[in-house]
Amino acid sequence: MQTFDFVVVGAGSAGCALAYRLSENPAHRVLLLEAGPRDWNPLIRLPVGEALTIGGAIDWKFKTEPENGLDGRALDAPRGKVLGGSSAINGQLYVRGHQGDFDEWESLGCPGWGYRDVLPYFRRAESWAGEPDQTRGTVGPLKTILGRYRTPLYEAFLNAGAEKGYKVVKDYNQGNTEGFAWAQFTQEHDRAKRCSSAHAYLNAAKGRKNLTVQTGCHVTALNVNGNTCSGLTYVRGGRTESVSAGEVILSAGAYQSPQILMLSGIGAASPLQSLGITPKHDLPGVGQNLQDHCGGLIQSRCLQTMTYHQFRNPLRALGAIWDLYVNARGPLSVFPMNAVAFVKSNEAEPRPDLEFLFFPVATDIQGGSNRYAAFNGYAITWGIMRPRSRGSVTLASADPFAKPVIRHNYLTDPHDVKVNNEGLRIARKLNSAKAFDAFRGEEVDPGVQCTTDAEISAYNRRTMGSHYHPSGSCRMGDDDMAVVDPSLRVRGLNGLRVADASIMPRVTSGNTNAPSIMIGERAADLILNG
Numbered sequence: 001m002q003t004f005d006f007v008v009v010g011a012g013s014a015g016c017a018l019a020y021r022l023s024e025n026p027a028h029r030v031l032l033l034e035a036g037p038r039d040w041n042p043l044i045r046l047p048v049g050e051a052l053t054i055g056g057a058i059d060w061k062f063k064t065e066p067e068n069g070l071d072g073r074a075l076d077a078p079r080g081k082v083l084g085g086s087s088a089i090n091g092q093l094y095v096r097g098h099q100g101d102f103d104e105w106e107s108l109g110c111p112g113w114g115y116r117d118v119l120p121y122f123r124r125a126e127s128w129a130g131e132p133d134q135t136r137g138t139v140g141p142l143k144t145i146l147g148r149y150r151t152p153l154y155e156a157f158l159n160a161g162a163e164k165g166y167k168v169v170k171d172y173n174q175g176n177t178e179g180f181a182w183a184q185f186t187q188e189h190d191r192a193k194r195c196s197s198a199h200a201y202l203n204a205a206k207g208r209k210n211l212t213v214q215t216g217c218h219v220t221a222l223n224v225n226g227n228t229c230s231g232l233t234y235v236r237g238g239r240t241e242s243v244s245a246g247e248v249i250l251s252a253g254a255y256q257s258p259q260i261l262m263l264s265g266i267g268a269a270s271p272l273q274s275l276g277i278t279p280k281h282d283l284p285g286v287g288q289n290l291q292d293h294c295g296g297l298i299q300s301r302c303l304q305t306m307t308y309h310q311f312r313n314p315l316r317a318l319g320a321i322w323d324l325y326v327n328a329r330g331p332l333s334v335f336p337m338n339a340v341a342f343v344k345s346n347e348a349e350p351r352p353d354l355e356f357l358f359f360p361v362a363t364d365i366q367g368g369s370n371r372y373a374a375f376n377g378y379a380i381t382w383g384i385m386r387p388r389s390r391g392s393v394t395l396a397s398a399d400p401f402a403k404p405v406i407r408h409n410y411l412t413d414p415h416d417v418k419v420n421n422e423g424l425r426i427a428r429k430l431n432s433a434k435a436f437d438a439f440r441g442e443e444v445d446p447g448v449q450c451t452t453d454a455e456i457s458a459y460n461r462r463t464m465g466s467h468y469h470p471s472g473s474c475r476m477g478d479d480d481m482a483v484v485d486p487s488l489r490v491r492g493l494n495g496l497r498v499a500d501a502s503i504m505p506r507v508t509s510g511n512t513n514a515p516s517i518m519i520g521e522r523a524a525d526l527i528l529n530g
């Protein structure tokens with residue numbers, strides 16, 4: 001059996017950063033195991049790749065259970081299954097979160113995770129092509145840049161914000177997110193191509209003899225004896241193999257890190273027993289505290305030929321492709337959400353609890369699909385950033401290849417329903433601004449007839465979607481329901497840590513790729529320094 005100092009499970013946002021940092025010292029032998037394939041798929045590098053990869057071969061294609069708060073709808077829960085993990089199929093929006101998010105983590109029993117502690121890791125990870133600031137990094141592996149496509153419609157959204165009394169800011173990644181801004185993306189600086197965590201970190205580590213990256217390896221169980229994890233077992237090409245490790249770090253994401261723990265007998269003992277799994281370490285918090293951002297949208301017809309609808313015309317589509325490949329610009333150079341806003345649902349909130357994104361394209365929500373709509377329209381979308389509803393990840397069976405059982409319980413807390421409804425009202429307020437006068441046609445979704453709280457709630461239940469930010473299912477903390485301690489060690493066990501979005505005590509109030517990468521960066525120092 002091969003032996004490594006560190007075995008990292010999952011080459012996603014956090015796992016790639018972690019493996020890169022752990023292997024900086026040539027004396028450390030590091031193995032990075034990934035269930036998916038190498039990232040040769042050309043769709044990954046396309047900025048609009050999210051729309052083309054979800055539901056395909058490099059998506060785990062999970063689904064939630066029927067959600068009671070959403071009229072019993074079961075939502076798609078995509079996750080990247082490839083080098084780069086979900087950073088290889090995501091929308092590339094680069095959002096670190098609000099400084100208060102991390103100070104809140106610290107106050108929840110996580111010393112060493114306040115904003116002043118995590119800022120150096122955001123900086124270390126990044127190479128920012130925009131205006132310099134002491135909070136931004138310039139030499140890290142992860143390339144970040146302002147979106148390259150600007151149109152009067154995006155400008156109308158920013159101007160609408162200003163008109164309605166909100167701040168317009170240059171950079172929402174300097175600690176305080178609040179305001180309206182041009183969006184930032186994880187993209188190469190010289191070409192309009194996605195920069196996944198694999199492109200950022202694994203390419204930079206190529207040639208390191210002490211880092212072994214193996215794909216097609218589905219980890220099935222941790223090898224735990226007494227209170228020590230000494231390695232793990234995985235299946236590659238139908239063959240079962242084991243590896244021994246000084247330390248194992250799970251970076252398999254918010255659905256699968258808890259799944260691997262439970263398959264290995266680590267979790268609430270009695271449900272494991274009932275599935276025929278021998279409990280090895282009773283840790284009732286495993287898989288609990290699952291959180292996600294969810295939200296809705298309003299859509300209007302556009303009076304001008306300015307939305308992505310125009311690219312149904314083959315000549316215009318060819319022009320857009322030309323612009324992408326020749327000029328590294330144009331409508332295909334960003335996922336179509338190049339203007340963003342972080343807003344408080346009411347002034348009593350300590351920091352923004354709603355994120356708005358402007359899309360110069362409409363979606364076929366009346367047909368119940370994520371496909372683009374047949375009409376020339378635009379959408380103002382929002383997500384609730386500090387949801388109070390909590391869900392869970394559990395096992396369907398002892399089969400390591402079975403999909404986990406995912407319950408988000410979206411909109412089951414009345415607070416979330418209220419904030420979500422406020423999201424729609426603020427979206428309408430923005431759409432009513434003079435800035436949109438030249439563009440605004442009929443409101444198609446939900447339509448002007450939808451006005452009362454009950455009508456808005458019903459519309460949101462029927463149409464609301466996930467922002468694909470699952471987190472919190474292996475929560476960090478110092479209480480009995482915490483899964484890992486602030487050093488990310490699984491509580492009560494030696495040789496085992498978790499480092500990915502699952503450790504967040506509360507989901508950050510922004511998109512979760514940047515904080516997941518920060519967690520990988522910070523985990524490396526915690527491991528190497530003791």
Ligand SMILES: Cc1cc2nc3c(=O)[nH]c(=O)nc-3n(C[C@H](O)[C@H](O)[C@H](O)COP(=O)(O)OP(=O)(O)OC[C@H]3O[C@@H](n4cnc5c(N)ncnc54)[C@H](O)[C@@H]3O)c2cc1C
Binds near residue numbers: 011013095219260
């Ligand atoms: C469609 C989509 C769009 C998104 N858009 C954005 C966005 O625009 N901006 C943003 O900030 N965030 C976005 N996110 C969220 C963000 O990408 C994730 O929060 C982040 O990537 C999570 O990182 P992670 O390291 O926790 O997990 P992941 O990146 O998901 O990595 C987990 C890795 O573990 C592997 N793995 C799992 N189980 C096993 C096993 N048993 N054996 C071996 N390997 C295993 C997986 O294949 C995967 O590679 C989006 C997510 C999705 C899915």
